Amino acid sequence: MRGRAMLPWLAGKLRWSVLGAAAAMGFAPLDLWPVALAALALLMIGIARAERLRTALAIGWWFGLGHFVLGLDWIAEAFTFQAAMPAWLGVVAVVLLSLYLAVYPAVAVGLAWRWGRQDRLRLVLVFAAAWIVTEWLRATLFTGFAWNPLGVLWVPLLPIAGAxxxxxxxGLGGLAILAAGLPLMLVQRRWIAAAALAAGLALAPLPLLLAPGHADGAGDRVHIVQPNIVQQDKWAKGFEARNFARLVRLTGRPEAEPRLILWPEAAVPDYLEDEPWAARRIARLLGPRDLLMTGGVAIEWDRDGNAIGARNSMFVVDPRARLLGRYDKAHLVPYGEYLPMRPILSAIGLSRLAPGDLDFWPGPGPRSFDLPGFGVVGVQVCYEIIFSGQVIDRANRPTFLFNPSNDAWFGASGPPQHLAQARLRAIEEGIAVVRATPTGISAVIDPDGRLLASLDWRTAGAIELRLPSPVPPTPFARGGNILPFLFAGLLLIAAFAHRRFAR
Structure with missing residues (x-):
């Protein structure tokens, strides 16, 4: 393909990327979910018109490319904080990651074309089922990258997100495909099919409406600190005293009533296990029945006393400067917290984005802490909160989930997207989620996904309130991701039952 012939070919492909980018406009902070649903509807028209499987796969891949490039633009921001690598490499990283992630929408489109192209209703049903499965695969294979699942589109419409x-x-992602298919049925005057899809969408709010009630302000008293320490100042020499002073000021003075004080991920640069003075300095801020949970770093040593690794950890400190527990982040960020193939990549000048020479090691997974006076608390550090069905210690269900994070890496679009995904975890598990971040968005989310309180991005402040009372486990909390797979199976049964009926 040469010269002038190349331009029309490329323009034809890029129109699907533009459509994919339009679908990504449904994510925070824009929340233009009608635009996203319209883009998905046009995508399904393109699938139906494709003459070959190869063409359909290409449509899905180019759609996915545009979808992820726009939806993951915040990743490029993270590279601006790493002096060892040029900032433009962040743009390259976004594109390269999107080239891979686009494979999953391409597979979903290919399956929809293969099994549903002869009939628009069957195409919608198969596409919804395929999207559920491929999105789960995206979140699972090669350590998984679950950011911005399609179901996040429904967070501004909490009654539907309650499903x-x-x-x-x-499953919510499949529901978005069904909603996008509704206008296709109306245009074709498929009144029964349109009515069936509309009825399914109308039933979506029922899980939230029928959920067990909970009492706001009946649980633990928490005090969340957001110091507004930007990333370039976090590890800079000479800023340690100023940063700690901000944490102290926003923590406030001890009171008669006990508080569970929550600081963000990596809030302190000190090694609390190896530097006793650091824990004592924190303990002086606490009342006699207070506890403080803070992010920090734990060092792994070999027998000769050499540092060989690190953990991105959360520590619990009591008023006597004792460490009552430590949680180690299990789902680490490749290239952010560790460098895969380090001997090769470091030789060409690449390094991980987080400062330091030691790679982080993963922890064992979700764990709950029984904190004296405050009950059972679960922890998920930063990025871990985005993994549906993987955030709760099933053997010791917590009363709420603490998500210390450092969204200062993520520019303007990353923090609201992170918050939206945390709200889905609250809905799925039927549990309050509390976020503490250095620059925002810190928040308290109730078990129905509502924001009870939040602090804006790039704002210093504190939130203090009582958490909602816990509720019984939801069906998803009991069954996990087997439930969206069952939903996908029902969609496939409906698709092939319709095919047989149509014949």
Whole structure:
């Protein structure tokens, strides 16, 4: 393909990328979910018109490319904080990651074309089922990258997002495909099919409406600190005293009533296990019945006393400067917290984005802490909160989930997207989620996904309130991601039953 012939070919492909980018406009902070649903509807028209499987796969891949490039633009921001690598490499990283992630929409489109192209209703049903499965695969294979699942589109419409209590986040993605298919049925005057899809969407709010009630302000008293320490100042020499002073000021003075004080991920640069003075300095801020949970770093040593690794950890400190527990982040960020193939990549000048020479090691997974006076608390550090069905210690269900994070890496679009995904975890599990971040968005989310309180991005402040009372486990909390797979199976049964009926 040469010269002038190349331009029309490329323009034809890029129109699908533009459509994919339009679908990504449904995510925070824009929340233009009608635009996203319209883009998905046009995508399905393109699938139906494709003459070959190869063409359909290409449509899905180019759609996915545009979808992820726009939806993951915040990743490029993270590279601006790493002096060892040029900032433009962040743009390259976004494109390269999107080239891979686009494979999953391409597979979903290919399956929809293969099994549903002869009939628009069957195409919608198969595409919804395929999207559920491929999105779960995206979140699972090669350590997984679950950011911005399609179901996040429904977070601004909480009654519909409440269906996550039954079908999970990936099921909500299938629901978005069904909603996008409704206008296709109306245009074709498929009144029965349109009525069936509309009825299914109308039933979506029922799980939230029928959910067990909970009492706001009946649980633990928490005090969340957001110091507004930007990333370039976090590890800079000479800023340690100023940064700690901000944490102290926003923590406030001890009171008669006990508080559970929550600081963000990596809030302190000190090694609390190896530097006793650091824990004592924190303990002086606490009342006699207070506890403080803070992010920090734990060092792994070999027998000769050499540092060989690190953990991105959360520590619990009591008023006597004792460490009552430590949680180690299990789902680490490749290239952010560790460098895969380090001997090769470091030789060409690449390094991980987080400062330091030691790679982080993963922890064992979700764990709950029984804190004296405050009950059972679960922890998920930063990025871990985006993994549906993987955030709760099933053997010791917590009363709420603490998500210390450092969204200062993520520019303007990353923090609201992160918050939206945390709200889905609250809905799925039927549990309050509390976020503490250095620059925002810190928040308290109730078990129905509502924001009870939040602090804006790039704002210093503190939130203090009582958490909602816990509620019984939701169906998703009991069944996990088997439920969206069952939903996908029902969609496939409906698709092939319709095919037989049509014949």
């Amino acid at each position: 996550a209590k039954w079908i999970g986040t990936y």
